[in-house]
Amino acid sequence: MKFQPLWAFAACLLSLSACARDASQQAIVHDAEHYVLLSQNGEQWQKEDKTIDAKLAELRKKYGKAPNIVHVLWDDTSYGDVGIPAINIIRGFSTPNINRMAAEGAMYSRMYSEPSCTPTRAAAMTGRHPVRNGMYGVGFPIEYKGLSGQEKTIAEVLSEAGYATAFYGKWHLGDIEESYPHNQGFDEALFTPYNQVLSLWNKMGEGVNAVQGLIKPMLVKDPYAKDKGFTASGWVMTLEGKKGQQAQEWGDTSHNTYVKIDPESQKRTLDFIRRNADGDKPFYVAYWPNMTSFIPNPKKRTLSRSLFGESMQYNVDAFIGRLMEELKTLKIAENTLVIAMADNGPMSHNPPPGLGMTETIFRGGKGDFTEGGVRVPAFAWWPGVVEPQLVGDIFHVTDLYTTFARLGQATTHIPRDRVIDGVDQTSLILNGDTHSRRDYVHIYTGPVLGATVKGHWKFHWVNDDPTSKSGIGAAMYNLLNDTREHNPVLVNGVPHLEGFKRMRKRHLMTRKQYPDAPAGEGDAYTGIENARPETLAASKRDNYIPTPSRVAGSE
Amino acid sequence: MKFQPLWAFAACLLSLSACARDASQQAIVHDAEHYVLLSQNGEQWQKEDKTIDAKLAELRKKYGKAPNIVHVLWDDTSYGDVGIPAINIIRGFSTPNINRMAAEGAMYSRMYSEPSCTPTRAAAMTGRHPVRNGMYGVGFPIEYKGLSGQEKTIAEVLSEAGYATAFYGKWHLGDIEESYPHNQGFDEALFTPYNQVLSLWNKMGEGVNAVQGLIKPMLVKDPYAKDKGFTASGWVMTLEGKKGQQAQEWGDTSHNTYVKIDPESQKRTLDFIRRNADGDKPFYVAYWPNMTSFIPNPKKRTLSRSLFGESMQYNVDAFIGRLMEELKTLKIAENTLVIAMADNGPMSHNPPPGLGMTETIFRGGKGDFTEGGVRVPAFAWWPGVVEPQLVGDIFHVTDLYTTFARLGQATTHIPRDRVIDGVDQTSLILNGDTHSRRDYVHIYTGPVLGATVKGHWKFHWVNDDPTSKSGIGAAMYNLLNDTREHNPVLVNGVPHLEGFKRMRKRHLMTRKQYPDAPAGEGDAYTGIENARPETLAASKRDNYIPTPSRVAGSE
Incomplete structure (x- = not known):
């Protein structure tokens, strides 16, 4: 198929579904740009796909199942801060395990995320730019909102294809029942509905100037106060749950519980991998670390002495080392794709002293559409399958959705009634440099x-x-x-x-x-078996976000 | 010797020469900070020095002479742009030979230069911050100024210790006779008194918008003009010379000559190395490329398509590959220290399209005292002596002076009547990471x-x-x-x-x-055997920079 400008600019512009139908009766609907590329590269991609299918079939034959998938997604890191020793050294911390992953696997130089936590997580889960499903904002307690049950996550897609699935760590995709990961396709989950800021929302946070006034028990009584509902209370820090069951609050909202979330999530991640290593089912596990507390750790072991440097080296990187070792010990490394990456650029705008997140090569950070906001360190490790290499192609976090599905023979479970921005990057994973199926990215900040x-x-x-x-x-x-x-x-x-x-x-x-779908909205914290009374009291959305007719004096 | 605050804050503050005398009757005079470190680390350094002396003696015994030294110094490069493949790839060009040098040798993460061409070159030559010898400005035709004959260059120091010495490429240290490299200790030289801007100062430059009005033959006749002396004319582009002899103008001022300077300098550098490989004398050669022309090369072979990327990959990096090969072929690599580095950060401020110099990790560029101006890529390659490593220590371009002298058993030839800012970094070269003898840098911009x-x-x-x-x-x-x-x-x-x-x-x-010494000043272009009439006409300083008494109407 040669470049067909008429096809691209007529058929696709006039009717996207026509484009989709043209490729296959049941083709996934992609962003328009995909069809421009397809019209020019489709023949080549078809050829590659045959080789890829043969390779995947061979692997399935060898291991008796589709490949396992591990997705590690941490916070706020500039491209280069990890994976490149010559940048490690100027940042005052070291990530030897990620550097080894980079040396043994693929290092992507152009992995684009969305510009902040919630949007990137939503994009990875749904394969869609978050503007399409209302998840483009960053959630904090209490939002009465979350990933809609109408979205179909990669966990659902892979579950339907027979994968065992688990989520551990920072979910940050909402506080409503339908958004909980065990209601979004994961067999089991231990998760935080919000982000790391909760590490400050307790008595331990009192010592940190920055959090003055964050929670009621820390406030001096304010004689001018008139609104008890403005400051959050009754919020939940950690939940656990299993598919089809009610959630349980895990621990409490103390700092003591907070610092246990990552160790427990890591333990469960490795346990889950061990339990499923020899089973019939392939597994998909997302371990998305909380990474750090905003309360400084008094134990400083890096030159940087920063929250970021300490947690990058001694939490995230150390775990990645243990993960790689465990996969080797279990002899499943050669049937397991590990994707390790950051969720966006550094939270660099006027950072508190000692945070240690800083712009480096690219301009901007969290929230920005400049490269510094969205071009993140990213690595693929799959011994024997992914060759050691540096990759110059464009990759987007939504591509993981379509790519994981392809690897898991689950593409047929991807919904056809909406736009999937992610494209299949199996060729980029397997064939490497120059084999991306995109040369473009649209970058949103919020909507x-x-x-x-x-x-x-x-x-x-x-x-x-x-x-x-x-x-x-x-x-x-x-x-x-x-x-x-x-x-x-x-x-x-x-x-x-x-x-x-x-x-x-x-x-x-x-x-x-394909009009943008809304995020889920509703009462927070339903479906929690052991919900505390103050949680139940805070749960009703209508008490805090009433419909206009219920606001006194409104029309 | 333990930390002696009294010693440091009394003896040194009150009398620097006393400090110097304290160490040795004939000790080099360093910046005050050196003595603060010496008082705390002197014992350790003394021990290291014994081992270093033994190691150097062993090498001299093995090769029959002191080590050869090659210094490659190119322009305007951000830390990381070369030596790190994962940054190469995002910049759209590749430096495989420098990357190999980095992998096989030492990559310095904190080499500090001065913030622009002339000052860094003066610092390398004299071991002194250029504020101490008037060479802190960037020279352009015609400046009637240059490196003073009162300064003692590393070429003089090493010559006195029996080295064969040569300079090829961009000198940029003045247009007066005393500043010419063959009058500053080099046995032979082919050099440009100025910088790359000359590549535009000819008819070929007419095509480039930016140079409108740079030279008279390109100007439309200006009916308002009243001053024939304001725009330079009669200037010289390239000279060659031998110690004790008159200079010769090499080629002319055309673009055609300009583009031959680097190839000819590279040829002569390798010829000089070959000629001296087996001789009794060790050699010191400085090859400081012109690197690029400001007239875009129509042949684009890199993704970056920039002056910088093209010349970095196909000129500088390619030569460094040939240099390493040549040293191996001649079997002298293990007795030759190669230092390859940039002279300052990118010329990044509002660069013309296609220049390709850009800030990356550090802020600022040429002329700035922020890290982007002065923290440059730098590598040491010395097979069998310099272990492959990443070095986190601070290094300063002035340190090359003292270090080259130490390696060449020439320390006694360093003058004692002035401050030498460079410290001996032989331990950093030989023992590597953590062995710097400085933890400080003073950064000047201009004076x-x-x-x-x-x-x-x-x-x-x-x-x-x-x-x-x-x-x-x-x-x-x-x-x-x-x-x-x-x-x-x-x-x-x-x-x-x-x-x-x-x-x-x-x-x-x-x-x-030790009061700052002035730069040399005087008539330009004297001592050129084949000087053109227009060059002779432009030569007289007094015609352009008269003493006040000669300006009509002045006091």
């Missing part, structure tokens, strides 16, 4: 399309600089020669200008044709 | 002391941000946790505050006790 990347070019749809260096409302950058997106390309960029505008238009048409 | 580094802390004496984020006139930064010097440390930094102030005071006392 706003901030930028679009195509190849080594990037267009900022929103000007991130109020003084507008470029003299125009938006600007184009060359990422190779201006990694920090500082110097807009003007005359030199013109050949790409209309190309970018077409990409945006095509992409927005997919949102028009 | 201004911009910042001081001690360990992982840095104090900006001048606030680089007019909006003063810190609320104070200057600020302290932690380089491990805030690589980009963005978030001043306040309360946490207090233990170091007075320490920094003392360092500065001690350092400035050395400038008081």
Whole structure:
């Protein structure tokens, strides 16, 4: 199949479902850009797919089942901070295990995440840009909101294909019952509905200036206070649950419980792997560490002496070492894909002293659509299958959804009634460098399309600089020669200008044709068997987010 | 010798020469900070020195002479752009030979240069911060100025110890006769008195918008012009010379000549090495490439398509590969130290499209006292002697002076009547990581002391941000946790505050006790046998920089 501009600009623009039908009666619906690439590369991809299918069949024959999948996803790390010893050394901590993973496996130089915790997690779970399912914001207690039951997670997809599935760690996808991981396809889960900020929301947090006033028991009585509902109370820190069962609150909301979550999650991750190593079912386990507490650990062992450096070296990296060892000991490393990566760039904007997250190569961090917000360290380790290499291709966190499904022979379980932004990157995993099936990324910040990347070019749809260096409302950058997106390309960029505008238009048409779905909303903390009275008291959404008719004085 | 605060704060502060005498009747005079470290580490260093001397004696016995030294110094490169494949790939070019050098030798993570071309070159040549000898500015045609004959270069020091010496490439240390490298200790030289900008100063430059008006033949006749002397003319691009002889102009000022300088310098460098490989004399050769022309090369072979990327990969890196091969072929690699490094950070401020120099990990570039200006990629390669390693120590370009001298048994030829900022880093070269003899750097920009580094802390004496984020006139930064010097440390930094102030005071006392010497000044282009008439016409300093009494109307 040769480049067919008519096909691409007519069939796809006019009717995305037509494109989909054209490929197969039951094809997955992708973002418009996929069809532009498919029309030009489809023949080549078809050939590759035959070889890939043969390779996967061979592996299944050898091991008696589809490959296991382990997904480790931690927080807030700049590209290069881990995996590259020459950057480790200037940051004052060391990640020898991740560096070994990078040396033995694939290091991706262009893995794009969403720009913050909740959106990236939602993207990994659903294969969709979070703008499509309302999960583009970062949740804090109490949000009465979460990942909708209408979404189909990779855990559901793989479960339907016969995988044993488990989730341990930082979920951060909501506090409503339908959003709990054991209600989203995981057989078992120990999870935090929110993020690490909860480590401060207790008496131990009193010592940290930054949290003044976060929770009621820490507050001096305020004679001017009139609203008891403004500051959260009755919130839940950790839950555990099994598919089809009620959740249980695990531990309490103390710092003492907080610091046990990661060790317990790691223990359960390794236990789950051991239990399923020799079973008939392949397994999929997501271990998403909480990584650090915002209460500084008095024990400093790194030169950086930072929350980030200490937890990166002694928590995340140390566990990755144990994980690789365990997979080898169990003799399943060669049938297990490990993906290890960060969820977004550093929380770098005016960080508290000692946090240790900092911009390095790329500009920006958490929340930003510049590369620093979304271009994260990422590694694939699969001895005997993934060759040691550095990969220059574009990869997106949503691609894990489609790729894990393909590896697990579960592609047929991916829903066909919505846009799946993730594309199948099995070829990138197996064949490596230059084998990506995308050369583009749309980058949202919240619900706003901030930028679009195509190849080594990037267009900022929103000007991130109020003084507008470029003299125009938006600007184009060359990422190779201006990694920090500082110097807009003007005359030199013109050949790409209309190309970018077409990409945006095509992409927005997919949102028009398949309208964005809302996040789940409702009472928080239902479905918890041992819910405390204060949790039950805080549970009713209507008490805090009433419908307009219930607000006194409103229309 | 234990830590002696009284010794350090009394003897050294009151009389630096007393400190020097205390160590040896004929000791080199260093910056004050050296004596603070010496008082605490002297015993350890003495022990190490014995082992080092034995090791060097053993090598001299084996090879019949002191080690050869090759110094490659190129322009304007961010730390990480070379030597680290995972950064190469995001920059769109590749430096396989430098990466191999990094893998086989030492990669220094904290090599500090001066913040621009001329100052770094002067520092390497004299072992002194350029503020001490007037070479802190960047020279352009015609400056009637250059490295003073009163300075003693490393070429002179090593010559006196019996080395064969040669210089090829970008000298950029002045256009007066006393500054020419063959008058500064080099047996032979092919050199450019200025920098790469000359590649534009000819008819070929007409095509490049940026150079409009740089040279007279390119100008439309200006009816408002009144000053024929303001725009340079009669300037010289390339000279060659031999010690004790007159210089010769090499080629002309055309672009055609410009593009031959690097190939010819590389050829001569390898020829010189071959000629001296088996001789009785050890050799010291400085090959400082011009690296690129500012006129874009129409042949683009890298993804970056930039002047920087193309010349880094196909000029500098390719030559370094040939150099390493040649040393191996000649079987002298194990008696040759190669130091390869950049002279300062990227020329990143509003670069023209396609230049390809960009800030990456550190903030700032050429001219800045932030890390981006002065923390440069640097490598030592010496098979069998320098172990493969990543080095976290502080190293300064002035240290090469004292270190090369030590390796060449030439330390006694270092002058004792002035401050030598460079310290002996032979232990860092031979023993590697953690063996630096400095934990500090003073960073000048022009004649201004911009910042001081001690360990992982840095104090900006001048606030680089007019909006003063810190609320104070200057600020302290932690380089491990805030690589980009963005978030001043306040309360946490207090233990170091007075320490920094003392360092500065001690350092400035050395400038008081040993007053800064001036740069050489005088007629340009004397001592050129084949000087063109227009060169002779431009030569007289007094015609352009008259003494006040000669300016009509002045007092």
